Amino acid sequence: MISTKGRYALRVMMDLAEHDGEAYIPLKDVAERQNISKKYLEIIVKELVGGGLIAGVSGKGGGYRLCRKPCDYPIGEILELTEGSLATVACLAAGAAPCERASDCKTLPMWAEYDKLTHDFFYKKRLSDLI
Amino acid sequence: MISTKGRYALRVMMDLAEHDGEAYIPLKDVAERQNISKKYLEIIVKELVGGGLIAGVSGKGGGYRLCRKPCDYPIGEILELTEGSLATVACLAAGAAPCERASDCKTLPMWAEYDKLTHDFFYKKRLSDLI
DNA sequence: TATTTACCTACCATGTCAATAGGCAGATAA
DNA sequence: TTATCTGCCTATTGACATGGTAGGTAAATA
Numbered sequence: 001m002i003s004t005k006g007r008y009a010l011r012v013m014m015d016l017a018e019h020d021g022e023a024y025i026p027l028k029d030v031a032e033r034q035n036i037s038k039k040y041l042e043i044i045v046k047e048l049v050g051g052g053l054i055a056g057v058s059g060k061g062g063g064y065r066l067c068r069k070p071c072d073y074p075i076g077e078i079l080e081l082t083e084g085s086l087a088t089v090a091c092l093a094a095g096a097a098p099c100e101r102a103s104d105c106k107t108l109p110m111w112a113e114y115d116k117l118t119h120d121f122f123y124k125k126r127l128s129d130l131i
Numbered sequence: 132m133i134s135t136k137g138r139y140a141l142r143v144m145m146d147l148a149e150h151d152g153e154a155y156i157p158l159k160d161v162a163e164r165q166n167i168s169k170k171y172l173e174i175i176v177k178e179l180v181g182g183g184l185i186a187g188v189s190g191k192g193g194g195y196r197l198c199r200k201p202c203d204y205p206i207g208e209i210l211e212l213t214e215g216s217l218a219t220v221a222c223l224a225a226g227a228a229p230c231e232r233a234s235d236c237k238t239l240p241m242w243a244e245y246d247k248l249t250h251d252f253f254y255k256k257r258l259s260d261l262i
Numbered sequence: 263t264a265t266t267t268a269c270c271t272a273c274c275a276t277g278t279c280a281a282t283a284g285g286c287a288g289a290t291a292a
Numbered sequence: 293t294t295a296t297c298t299g300c301c302t303a304t305t306g307a308c309a310t311g312g313t314a315g316g317t318a319a320a321t322a
Contacts, residue, residue, distance in 0.1 A: 004279080039282060040280070058290090060298065061297080106261050136311085191322055193268065
């Protein structure tokens with residue numbers, strides 16, 4: 001299940017892409033347009049900055065702006081950053097401890113196959129495909 | 132993320148399939164073989180019975196048994212029953228209230244496409260494929 | 263009748279989700 | 293330089309889900 005965090009992140013990225021070009025965009029404007037609490041968006045936007053997806057500038061006239069062209073953002077990158085991982089089962093997540101049953105686990109190949117399917121799907125889709 | 136509930140359910144079904152044929156299989160045996168708390172398995176097995184996937188018989192010599200041949204169980208059916216839904220986002224889940232933003236939601240088609248991919252994947256895979 | 267089994271209800275500890283609240287820091291326009 | 297506008301940081305909260313545990317009842321058969 002994709003949580004609000006990942007979904008809101010996607011909406012922020014889309015909003016920034018649609019109002020791209022001129023100046024930095026204040027978070028307040030994004031929050032009002034998307035009808036999401038600005039305070040909650042701050043948490044999400046912080047992660048997007050930390051992951052190098054967007055850039056923020058403080059002070060009067062500041063705000064946020066995309067770092068790349070919309071077609072250079074795979075959806076999977078946005079979701080993985082905000083959701084932590086797209087892995088289906090815990091033992092296949094990024095920094096997970098290796099499962100001791102892995103060697104004779106009969107379901108592992110299925111999960112791995114599905115994870116690859118998921119990864120390919122969301123990395124082929126770009127931010128520009130949603131606008 | 133698939134929780135332990137869905138994963139344990141899969142292991143129970145596989146265990147029943149592997150020890151199929153003769154008599155009813157006591158839950159105690161399954162719990163010991165799979166190294167899962169019998170009490171916790173009771174919760175899961177109850178749902179499998181309720182969904183018509185397995186049959187339970189009380190009394191001495193009782194236990195559980197598959198209702199169909201292993202190749203007639205799609206993995207997706209087992210997971211959907213125990214996990215509630217395989218939907219990626221809340222608004223596409225089974226009994227969800229229709230989202231008011233649905234008509235102009237630019238991400239909905241993507242989620243729907245991914246959900247179909249997921250559904251197809253797990254309904255093509257059968258219990259017999261895992262043994 | 264005694265045993266073995268399924269089945270039912272309640273409880274709990276931990277963690278995550280989805281926010282809210284209040285304030286600090288930093289940069290720019292005036 | 294100062295006022296203002298922005299990002300940024302640290303807690304705190306209530307609700308809910310997860311992953312169990314505990315104790316007991318009902319039912320069927322050897």
